[in-house]
Every structure is written in structure tokens, then in C-alpha cells.
Amino acid sequence: MSNSDIIINIVRFVLLIFLQVMILNNINVAGYINPYIYILFILLFPLDGDKGLLIFLSFLLGLSIDIFGDSGGVHAGACAFIAYIRPIVLKYSFGVSYEYKSVKINKADAMERLTYIASLVFMHHLIMFALEIFSFKHIWLILKSTLFSGIFTIVIIICTMIIFNRKS
Amino acid sequence: MQQIIFFFIRNKNFLLFAFLFIISVGLTIQTHNFHNNKFISSANVVTGAVYTFRNNITDYFTLSKENEQLLQENLRLRKKLAQFRNSFDDEVLDSTVLPSKFKYYTARVINNNYSKSKNHLTIDRGKRDSIKIDLGVISSKGIVGIVSDISANYATVQSILNTNSRINAKLKKSSHFGSLIWNTEDPNVAQLIDIPRIAQLNYGDTIITGGRSTIFPEGILIGTIQDFHLDRDKNYYYVNINLFNDMTSLENVYLIENTEAEEIIELEKRVENVE
Numbered sequence: 001m002s003n004s005d006i007i008i009n010i011v012r013f014v015l016l017i018f019l020q021v022m023i024l025n026n027i028n029v030a031g032y033i034n035p036y037i038y039i040l041f042i043l044l045f046p047l048d049g050d051k052g053l054l055i056f057l058s059f060l061l062g063l064s065i066d067i068f069g070d071s072g073g074v075h076a077g078a079c080a081f082i083a084y085i086r087p088i089v090l091k092y093s094f095g096v097s098y099e100y101k102s103v104k105i106n107k108a109d110a111m112e113r114l115t116y117i118a119s120l121v122f123m124h125h126l127i128m129f130a131l132e133i134f135s136f137k138h139i140w141l142i143l144k145s146t147l148f149s150g151i152f153t154i155v156i157i158i159c160t161m162i163i164f165n166r167k168s
Numbered sequence: 169m170q171q172i173i174f175f176f177i178r179n180k181n182f183l184l185f186a187f188l189f190i191i192s193v194g195l196t197i198q199t200h201n202f203h204n205n206k207f208i209s210s211a212n213v214v215t216g217a218v219y220t221f222r223n224n225i226t227d228y229f230t231l232s233k234e235n236e237q238l239l240q241e242n243l244r245l246r247k248k249l250a251q252f253r254n255s256f257d258d259e260v261l262d263s264t265v266l267p268s269k270f271k272y273y274t275a276r277v278i279n280n281n282y283s284k285s286k287n288h289l290t291i292d293r294g295k296r297d298s299i300k301i302d303l304g305v306i307s308s309k310g311i312v313g314i315v316s317d318i319s320a321n322y323a324t325v326q327s328i329l330n331t332n333s334r335i336n337a338k339l340k341k342s343s344h345f346g347s348l349i350w351n352t353e354d355p356n357v358a359q360l361i362d363i364p365r366i367a368q369l370n371y372g373d374t375i376i377t378g379g380r381s382t383i384f385p386e387g388i389l390i391g392t393i394q395d396f397h398l399d400r401d402k403n404y405y406y407v408n409i410n411l412f413n414d415m416t417s418l419e420n421v422y423l424i425e426n427t428e429a430e431e432i433i434e435l436e437k438r439v440e441n442v443e
Contacts, residue, residue, distance in 0.1 A: 022222050025281075028416075031355060032283040051181050059188040068215050069281065070288040070324055072199035077192030084185035131196050133285045133352075141285075141352060 005046055013061060016041050021068040032145060035153045036075075037160065038065060039124055042083050043117060051087060058083035071132060078128035082120045089119045118154055125150045199286065200332060216322040219278040219290055227419070234419045241308040270385050273297065273423040275305075278322075282355040282415050287327040289313060291421065294321040302383060304424040310389040310412040311335070311348075311377060312421055329355055329415055336378035337390055342367055345378045348390060348409070355415050357394060360407040367405065369396050375409050382429035 016038040027034050042058050062079030066072060082089075093116035094108060108116075125146040133142050176183065275297075279290035293299045295318050305312040305325050313333065316326040326333055329350050337360055338345035344367035346360045360375060373393045379386025391409040399406045426432075 018218075021218065028283045034283060052184050055181060055184050055188065059192070062192070066195070067212070068218070068279075069284075070199070070290075071284065071286070072197075073192030073195030077189050077196065080185055080188040080192065084181060131193065134196065134200070138285070138352070 005049075009041070009045065012041050012044070013057070017061065017064050017068075020065055025069060029152065030148075033148045033152055035156045036125070036128070036149065037153055037156050039079065039082065039121065039153075040157055040160065042079060042086065043120060043157070045083075045086075047090065051083075054086070055080055055083040074128050074131040077131055078124045081127050082124045085123065086120065089116060093119065114154075114158075117157055118150075121153050121157070122146060122150045125153070212319055212322070216278070216290070216292070216319070220292060223276070223278045223292075230417060230419055233417070237308055238420065269426060269428045271425040271427055273299065273303075273425070275299075275323075275421050275423055277418045277421055280416075280418050281327070282329050285331050285352040287329040288316065289325040289327055289418065291323050291325060291423075292321070293423065294318050294323050296320055299323050299423060300425065302429070304384040304388075304426075305421050306384075306388055306424065307413055307418055307421045309414075310391065311384065312413065312415075312418065314383055315423065327415065328358055328411075335384070336380045337375050338378040339363070339367060339369075340374040340376045345380065346404075346407075348375075356411055358391065358409050358411055360409055361399070361404065363405040363407060365398065365403055365405065369393060369405060369407065371395065375407075382426050382432050383424075385424065385426070 020036065020038040024035055024037060038061060041061055042054070045054050045057075058079040059076050062076035063073065065075040069075070093112050095112075126142070129142045129145045129149075133145075273293060275291040275293040277289050278292050281287040281289065289305075289312070291305070299315060299318055301315055301318060303315045305315060311328060313325040313327040313330070314335075315323050317324045328335060328348060329352075331350060331352060333348070333350060335348040336345060337348040344363055346362040348358055348360055350358050363369070371393055375390040375393065377384040377386060377388040377390060389412050391411040391413075394408040394410045396405050396407040398404070
């Protein structure tokens with residue numbers, strides 16, 4: 001990781017938290033559908049960055065969202081999980097060679113990129129809603145929330161990536 | 169020994185993840201207990217400041233509606249005051265020492281959730297404004313929730329839109345009472361359970377607080393009956409209630425303190441101890 005990478009990631013970390021708690025947590029389409037695009041930080045974290053560091057930072061990221069939303073540790077848990085699972089998801093979406101080829105997420109094939117984003121987003125949402133609702137009685141509510149919020153999040157994440165890609 | 173160290177080094181990412189995940193689950197479970205959500209809550213300096221900042225901006229969007237509501241409330245209070253004056257025309261009464269055991273405070277909502285299954289609000293009053301845990305929170309239209317945690321300048325409120333919330337409520341007409349809960353489906357519809365089968369229910373009947381708790385005085389408005397059916401055992405009604413309050417747009421709220429709450433709780437404890 002170079003110095004500019006570190007600065008970019010710090011700025012991204014703070015900006016995404018603010019964006020999430022000030023605006024996106026209040027969208028509530030149809031009463032309960034919110035996009036959770038702060039996990040963009042985890043998706044875009046440099047591929048050669050330290051994995052332990054990523055897990056810890058993701059936990060902090062989720063915890064910050066939790067503190068603002070009074071939700072205990074649901075985001076923290078979900079974030080730590082996808083940060084831990086990220087190398088495996090990278091491997092099956094971009095192929096075994098992602099570690100050597102230094103794949104750029106922004107420049108990868110569209111289908112591979114969608115697989116990568118969708119897998120992590122759905123895993124994150126599933127764990128988050130499961131922890132938040134915390135009962136098997138409401139399993140349909142968990143799955144429904146995961147699906148709708150997940151689709152919303154994926155669309156917005158892809159839009160964000162396209163917009164910022166064009167600029168650079 | 170060496171193997172143990174190697175094991176730790178090899179699995180350090182997994183162990184880190186597992187450790188952090190257990191902490192998260194612990195924090196999550198902790199918030200399920202009403203009185204224990206003190207560790208992580210939005211009643212702190214940083215989040216309070218951020219939410220106040222956001223509120224200073226978003227307040228303007230709802231100003232006209234809020235003004236309208238406050239005007240209507242003023243009107244209602246003025247009418248009451250006029251009636252009150254008429255009935256006490258001859259007597260000299262110092263209105264500052266009216267015999268009431270309830271004290272009221274005002275507050276502004278600076279953060280409001282209604283899309284999760286366990287929703288909280290944050291308000292801009294705290295310990296310094298002599299707010300305490302367990303005070304009831306209402307708006308001009310009806311019930312909102314109960315204070316669950318406080319810091320120096322802010323407090324969090326467990327909304328009635330929270331699966332942990334259970335509030336004593338009754339039918340205005342016949343005083344049959346039950347518990348107000350929420351099934352997470354619609355932020356404008358709460359549920360009343362444990363109403364005995366003998367009660368006469370009609371669509372549109374008014375539901376009010378029951379006054380059996382030390383938190384809310386009797387007669388705070390809650391909502392009207394939308395529909396109802398008997399539960400599985402055919403002994404109690406399960407009633408859907410249309411809330412008077414629009415829980416999705418709350419700005420100004422009132423806090424109610426029952427000055428005799430401690431006395432009542434202490435007395436009840438003493439009775440339990442004797443038994």
C-alpha cells in the first residue's frame with residue numbers, strides 16, 4: 001500500500017460513514033428498504049493490503065454505523081465477516097490468479113465484478129438482518145429485507161463505481 | 169509449544185475475525201435488554217453533535233407541518249385554559265402549584281428510526297435537563313416511547329416501534345386493558361394483545377394508555393382499532409391499531425415524569441419482599 005492509498009482509504013472511511021448516517025439511513029423506500037453502501041470501503045480496500053488490518057478496520061467501520069444507529073453490533077459483525085471472507089470471494093469471482101495479476105476491481109470484466117459485489121453485499125445483508133431481527137420466527141422478514149435492500153445496495157454501489165471511474 | 173504458536177500465526181486472521189464477531193454478537197444481545205444498552209448508544213457527544221448538525225438542516229423541511237401541529241395544540245390548550253378559568257372564577261388559585269404528580273419537559277427529536285425491528289429515537293435533552301431513564305415520551309398526537317439511556321446532553325428513547333416494547337394500554341370505552349406491542353410490519357400500525365374475549369370491540373374504537381404503569385399517566389392517546397381477531401387459544405383478542413402518531417415524522421416531543429414513581433415502586437417492592 002502506498003501513501004496515497006492510505007490517505008484515500010482514510011478519507012473514504014470517514015466520508016462513507018457520514019454519507020450513510022446522514023442521508024442513506026433515512027431513505028426507507030417502502031418503509032424498510034435502505035441501501036448500505038458504506039461497505040464500498042471493504043469492497044475497494046487494496047487487494048494487496050493486510051488482511052488482518054482489513055478485518056479490524058471493517059469492524060470499526062461497522063461499529064461506527066452501529067453507534068449512530070443504536071443497533072448494538074449488527075453492522076460490526078456483518079462487516080467483520082465479509083472482510084474475513086473477502087479473499088475467498090475474490091478467488092472465485094476473479095479466478096485463482098487475482099493475487100499475482102493484481103486485478104483492478106474497476107477494470108475487471110463486468111460479470112466478474114458483479115459476482116464479486118453481489119456475493120459480498122448479500123452475505124453482509126443476510127448476517128446483518130439476521131443479527132438485527134434475531135429470531136427464526138421472522139425468517140421471511142430476514143430474507144425479504146436481505147433481497148430488497150441487497151438489490152438496492154448493489155445498484156447504488158455499481159452506479160457509484162461508474163461515476164467515480166469516469167472522473168479518474 | 170511451537171505448534172501452538174504456529175497454529176496462532178497460521179490462523180491469526182480467523183481468530184481475529186472470530187474474536188470481533190463474538191464481540192458484535194455480544195453487543196447485539198446486550199441491546200435486547202432494555203436497561204443495559206449503555207455501552208454502545210447514540211447518546212454520546214460525537215453522534216449527538218452530528219445528529220444535531222443534520223437536524224439543523226432537515227428541520228426546515230418540516231417546519232410548516234410542525235407549526236401547524238403546534239398551532240393546533242396551542243388552540244386546544246387555550247380552550248382548556250379558558251374553560252378552567254371559567255370554572256374557577258371566584259376562587260383564588262396559584263396556578264404554579266396545581267396539584268399534579270406529573271411533570272412535563274419538552275425536547276426535540278434529532279434522530280428517528282422506524283425501518284428496523286428494534287427502533288430508537290435520540291432527543292436533545294439529557295441529564296443536565298434533569299431527564300431520567302424510564303420517563304415516558306409523547307408527542308402532541310400520542311404516545312412515542314420510553315427513555316432508555318441518557319448522557320449529559322442527549323437521551324435515547326425506545327420507540328413503541330420496537331419488538332422489546334410492551335406498554336400497558338386499554339380501551340377508552342370499556343377499560344379492558346392489554347399490552348401494546350409491535351410486529352415490525354408497518355410503522356403506522358401497532359398491536360394490542362391480551363384483551364380478554366369478553367370485551368366488546370368495534371372498528372375505530374379509541375385505545376389509550378392504561379395508567380397501570382408508573383411511566384405514563386392514564387389516558388394518553390394511542391390509536392384506533394383497524395381490525396381484530398381472536399388468537400389461537402380463542403381467549404384473547406389480537407388487535408391491529410392505527411396509531412394517531414405518524415411515527416415517521418416526529419419533531420417536538422414531551423417527556424413525562426411521574427414524581428411519585430419511586431414511591432410507588434418502593435412500596436410495591438416492600439410488598440413483594442413481605443411475601
